[in-house]
Amino acid sequence: MRFPVAYRELRAPVATRGGVTPDRIPLPRPRDGAVGRAVTAALACVTVLVVVALWVSAGGVAALGADGTGLVAAARLTGLVASDLLLLQVLAMARVPWVERAWGQDRLARIHRLLGFTSCWLMTAHVALVVAGYAVSTGTGALAQVVDLVVRYPGMLLAAAGTALLVLVAALSVRAARRRVRYENWHLLHLYAYLGVGLALPHQLWNGAHFVTSPAATAYWWTLWGCAAAALLTFRVGRPLWLSRRHRLTVGEVRHEASDVYSVYLSGRRLDRLAARPGQFLTWRLRTGRGWSRAHPFSLSEAPRADRLRFTFRAAGDDGARLAGATPGTGVLIEGPFGTLTEGRRRGERVLLMAAGIGITPMRALLEGMRYADRELTLIYRARSADELVLRDEIDGIAAERGAQVIYLPGPPPAGRVSWLTAELAERYADHEALTHLVPELAGRDVFLCGPPPWMAAARAALRAAGVPARQVHDERFGW
Numbered sequence: 001m002r003f004p005v006a007y008r009e010l011r012a013p014v015a016t017r018g019g020v021t022p023d024r025i026p027l028p029r030p031r032d033g034a035v036g037r038a039v040t041a042a043l044a045c046v047t048v049l050v051v052v053a054l055w056v057s058a059g060g061v062a063a064l065g066a067d068g069t070g071l072v073a074a075a076r077l078t079g080l081v082a083s084d085l086l087l088l089q090v091l092a093m094a095r096v097p098w099v100e101r102a103w104g105q106d107r108l109a110r111i112h113r114l115l116g117f118t119s120c121w122l123m124t125a126h127v128a129l130v131v132a133g134y135a136v137s138t139g140t141g142a143l144a145q146v147v148d149l150v151v152r153y154p155g156m157l158l159a160a161a162g163t164a165l166l167v168l169v170a171a172l173s174v175r176a177a178r179r180r181v182r183y184e185n186w187h188l189l190h191l192y193a194y195l196g197v198g199l200a201l202p203h204q205l206w207n208g209a210h211f212v213t214s215p216a217a218t219a220y221w222w223t224l225w226g227c228a229a230a231a232l233l234t235f236r237v238g239r240p241l242w243l244s245r246r247h248r249l250t251v252g253e254v255r256h257e258a259s260d261v262y263s264v265y266l267s268g269r270r271l272d273r274l275a276a277r278p279g280q281f282l283t284w285r286l287r288t289g290r291g292w293s294r295a296h297p298f299s300l301s302e303a304p305r306a307d308r309l310r311f312t313f314r315a316a317g318d319d320g321a322r323l324a325g326a327t328p329g330t331g332v333l334i335e336g337p338f339g340t341l342t343e344g345r346r347r348g349e350r351v352l353l354m355a356a357g358i359g360i361t362p363m364r365a366l367l368e369g370m371r372y373a374d375r376e377l378t379l380i381y382r383a384r385s386a387d388e389l390v391l392r393d394e395i396d397g398i399a400a401e402r403g404a405q406v407i408y409l410p411g412p413p414p415a416g417r418v419s420w421l422t423a424e425l426a427e428r429y430a431d432h433e434a435l436t437h438l439v440p441e442l443a444g445r446d447v448f449l450c451g452p453p454p455w456m457a458a459a460r461a462a463l464r465a466a467g468v469p470a471r472q473v474h475d476e477r478f479g480w
Contacts, residue, residue, distance in 0.1 A: 036102025356451030
């Protein structure tokens, strides 16, 4: 099978460094975080088991079969598990460094979402069971019982407000709703979940039978609440402020790259101590004007330096115009670095980088910062047109200097189906056949992916069909 000449000529020249093959470059030791994931997952399961055990020890099982108290006992169990999952949800996104390194923020975001919806459903069941249980016991109607609970019981009004906030956040997190809300507004409203969790605490303190009657339960809940609050304050508030103060980041330059794509260069001091690695991203906030509190996660688009960091972004939406118009000297608050799409995942010597659109940014940083010898690394870069091949001059320069191969594939995608190829190539070749032709010894390579989710899904399917083991395919899948 031969590709059209136009695509073969788009390969970047491979430098030979005078025809001398360099000594084998030692590879980093793979750090896939398996132990950290196993430990944290086990601890999370233990917390749920502890909650159930405390409920059982307080007579929860016996109460389920008793007349008039079964509904209330079930309500207590659902409420306790919901509270536990809410706190685990907070901890999942508390930016605890060793947890982030083990899981990666994309996985943690999916876990956070799953815990959030599960706890919301359990909290809804808790409210319904409490109302039903008390209504049966007192012989009153459901609406009258709701009013009585909120008015007469201490902390219940706050708990009702907290529950309403949590349900609102859950409703806005449904995909259909998220598509109608700008990311910045959704992110701001999402923060009300923390307020909802906080408003539930007085209710648990004053009315939680298992909390106030059992010293073990009291100690457990205080410990879990304390850990969640400490992690949140330390890593979501304290650490970003400390990092920003230590490194004193400011906007050095904003450069227009192509069409609606811009690069922001950040100046700072001792940035090597930030320990950012190619492939990672940071969350940035410009300390000026409206929207300074809104966070923007962007990947580093070049290997980090001791005095400079750069991120490249598309200015469409998400405050893009405001970022593109940032003036030199503007202060920047940062969180991070985050992400596991780094050389630490690498298992072998040969590497394939695959990027589409603005997904080239972490791949460009990896191209520059990875350790590899001549002809050991290939980059495939997809774009809708040649004009959208962002950072092409830089990529060609790095490839020529370091002996990498770059294959540019500009062109519109095929109509009617998802493919990682251009429409022209997709008409002639199957996705996996194109890969095996373009990249020699494909099955033995580590593959790093970044691009729009449908494109990455098509690329992963093609890699599987081409015989690349799943453990050698590395990506981070984000979505809000």
